[in-house]
Amino acid sequence: MPSYTLTYFNIKGRGEPIRWLLSYLKKDFEDKRIAPQDWPKHKDSILFGKVPVLDVDGKRLYQSDAICRYLAKEGNLAGDNSLESQEIDAIVGSFNDLLGAVSPLWKITDPKEKEELKDKLKSTVIPSYFKIYDDVAKSGYLANGKLSWADFFIIAGQGTLEFVIGADLISGYPNLVALRTKITNLPGVKEWIEKHP
Ligand SMILES: N[C@@H](CCC(=O)N[C@@H](CS)C(=O)NCC(=O)O)C(=O)O
Incomplete structure (x- = not known):
């Protein structure tokens, strides 16, 4: 199984649907939560300067809806046509x-x-x-x-x-x-x- 790391803040927000989908699809993941005081040192290294991001086997995925859609396609939750x-x-x-x-x-x-x-x-x-x-x-x-x-x-x-x-x-x-x-x-x-x- 690929390795998954979700990076977000210590809130539900735009990270939570991703956490729910990963949990439902039985994909173990690291739930990395950035503390507000540490955010400035992460922001510049993240494309668009925003989280959540999901690393799948080292490939970084951006945008919460695009990440959910990707996971949904893996789990047949993205429509049949x-x-x-x-x-x-x-x-x-x-x-x-x-x-x-x-x-x-x-x-x-x-x-x-x-x-x-x-x-x-x-x-x-x-x-x-x-x-x-x-x-x-x-x-x-x-x-x-x-x-x-x-x-x-x-x-x-x-x-x-x-x-x-x-x-x-x-x-x-x-x-x-x-x-x-x-x-x-x-x-x-x-x-x-x-x-x-
Ligand atoms: N359209 C983006 C929005 C992401 C977004 O606005 N993230 C906020 C947290 S919910 C963020 O990273 N804020 C910190 C910043 O902009 O510096 C998505 O759905 O992933």
């Missing part, structure tokens, strides 16, 4: 749009401004996406009515969103709640979460 893969990519792309709307939270320093953005995200922006995901998840999954890496990406990501916003975001979306239960109980994922609550 190009149309199915497109449906998965579209769902993941929409979630990246949502993360883009959330990302200004890290730059805003004024507490009042930060709370205003959090309120707007919680009351309008996030529900507009979650409503659509909930409709799609009536089929049991987020793409093609079957398990794919989109489910890992979005369920892991919604956990991070709840942490960042500091509120429950999905209890009003029963199909998403059911999907979360399903994904977080998958073999490998369940054990990973138990070890890393």
Whole structure:
């Protein structure tokens, strides 16, 4: 089996769907977590200056969605044909749009401004996406009515969103709640979460 090293920060964020996929696919990996004070000495040596990165037998892979897609292809979670893969990519792309709307939270320093953005995200922006995901998840999954890496990406990501916003975001979306239960109980994922609550 190839050797895998994931390099990220000591948070779930964009690293967590990769950790879930590696765990589900039974691929042992080193989970390297960079401390914030050590980041400047790593940043310049990393293409794009961003993590997560995944080293597979010494070859470095970049971009969390591209890394997940690569792992998914290895594990038949990337669709059975190009149309199915497109449906998965579209769902993941929409979630990246949502993360883009959330990302200004890290730059805003004024507490009042930060709370205003959090309120707007919680009351309008996030529900507009979650409503659509909930409709799609009536089929049991987020793409093609079957398990794919989109489910890992979005369920892991919604956990991070709840942490960042500091509120429950999905209890009003029963199909998403059911999907979360399903994904977080998958073999490998369940054990990973138990070890890393
Ligand atoms: N599109 C990239 C975004 C990566 C990204 O923004 N990483 C952040 C952490 S979540 C980072 O490395 N920040 C440190 C920096 O930019 O110096 C991906 O999905 O991998």
